Amino acid sequence: MLVHIGKIVNKRIIGKYAIPAFNTQDLEMTQGIVRAAEKQKAPVIIQTSVGALEYAGMEELVSIIKIEARKARVPIALHQDHCHDFNLIKKLINLGYSSVMIDASHLTYKENVKLTRVVVSYAHKRGVWVQAELGRILGNEDWQKVKSGKDLMTDPDEAARFVSETRIDTLAVAVGSMHGIPVNPKTKKVLTTLKEHIDLERLQAIRRKVKIPLVLHGASGVPDQQIRFAVRTGVAIFNIDTDLRVAFNRALRENLKKHLSIYDPRKILAPATDALQDEAEKKIKILKASNKGRRPD
Ligand code: G3H
Ligand code: ZN
Numbered sequence: 001m002l003v004h005i006g007k008i009v010n011k012r013i014i015g016k017y018a019i020p021a022f023n024t025q026d027l028e029m030t031q032g033i034v035r036a037a038e039k040q041k042a043p044v045i046i047q048t049s050v051g052a053l054e055y056a057g058m059e060e061l062v063s064i065i066k067i068e069a070r071k072a073r074v075p076i077a078l079h080q081d082h083c084h085d086f087n088l089i090k091k092l093i094n095l096g097y098s099s100v101m102i103d104a105s106h107l108t109y110k111e112n113v114k115l116t117r118v119v120v121s122y123a124h125k126r127g128v129w130v131q132a133e134l135g136r137i138l139g140n141e142d143w144q145k146v147k148s149g150k151d152l153m154t155d156p157d158e159a160a161r162f163v164s165e166t167r168i169d170t171l172a173v174a175v176g177s178m179h180g181i182p183v184n185p186k187t188k189k190v191l192t193t194l195k196e197h198i199d200l201e202r203l204q205a206i207r208r209k210v211k212i213p214l215v216l217h218g219a220s221g222v223p224d225q226q227i228r229f230a231v232r233t234g235v236a237i238f239n240i241d242t243d244l245r246v247a248f249n250r251a252l253r254e255n256l257k258k259h260l261s262i263y264d265p266r267k268i269l270a271p272a273t274d275a276l277q278d279e280a281e282k283k284i285k286i287l288k289a290s291n292k293g294r295r296p297d
Helices: 027-039 050-056 059-073 086-094 109-126 138-146 156-166 192-196 200-211 224-231 242-256 266-287
Strands: 020-022 044-048 076-083 101-103 129-134 169-173 215-216 235-240
Touching: 020 027, 020 076, 027 059, 027 242, 027 266, 044 050, 044 059, 044 086, 050 059, 050 101, 059 076, 076 086, 076 156, 076 242, 086 101, 086 109, 086 200, 101 109, 109 129, 109 156, 129 156, 169 235, 200 215, 200 224, 224 235, 224 266, 235 242, 235 266, 242 266
Parallel strands: 020 044, 020 235, 044 076, 076 101, 101 129, 129 169, 169 215, 215 235
Antiparallel strands: none
16 A cells, blocks of 8 residues: 555664665566565555656656555555755655655755755645755765765764754665665776675764664665664665666576567566565565564554
């Protein structure tokens, strides 16, 4: 069932289990995520990036997600990921999103607060949650910066101030994770070790100061034991995109290599959707969200 994010993310889950926020771009990814949630009887967030809305069409993708979520036997919330554009946020709120991320982390602290407060005021009047980001969660193209990027990370005291000045509902924290898979552009070597340095003390310090649910972005590629620690430390939402894409992509290529003569997209895509479902189920289990998808209270 399609539910408000507040039905599945709340203080009761903090430290016990966490909710995966899976990115989707199309029908197959959406169905793979929903099947995983149903198989694991888990609540999940399905989220869209601006790029996914542009790729699939906003109304088309949102309709697919809403229909799949409404049919699902577990609670599913719809969230907009990383958005810099207040006008687009207004459109998405009117389309039924129960949570939106205004990502103004590239601005100065003051400008971030200013824009975030405008979005919070509009969203809260409509019962919609707002996520904002403090510190910089970089992309794999910034992997060198991440190596030394202490100053890019979220400062616990500033985080407490930011939350009270903006009245946001969830906070995306920069504690060393990064989007995507860090690859050295020269050697093309995957730098997974870079994703192994979540600053867990910093996360604990933020948790002590910030009482709203924390969100860890860039969770793909972060070692399971760090994810589990972050769940215990009180991260309530884990954003996962790349690991689903990699699972989908690997299965698709294997399928095409094995079956050179197939040409029916349904036969080409089905094994990839299954692989994505398996990966999403793995993530659900690591977050201890299995069997937490009872009817929302
Ligand atoms: O906003 C989306 C997530 O932060 C995706 O990160 O691709 O590393 O899983 P990921
Ligand atoms: Zn992100």
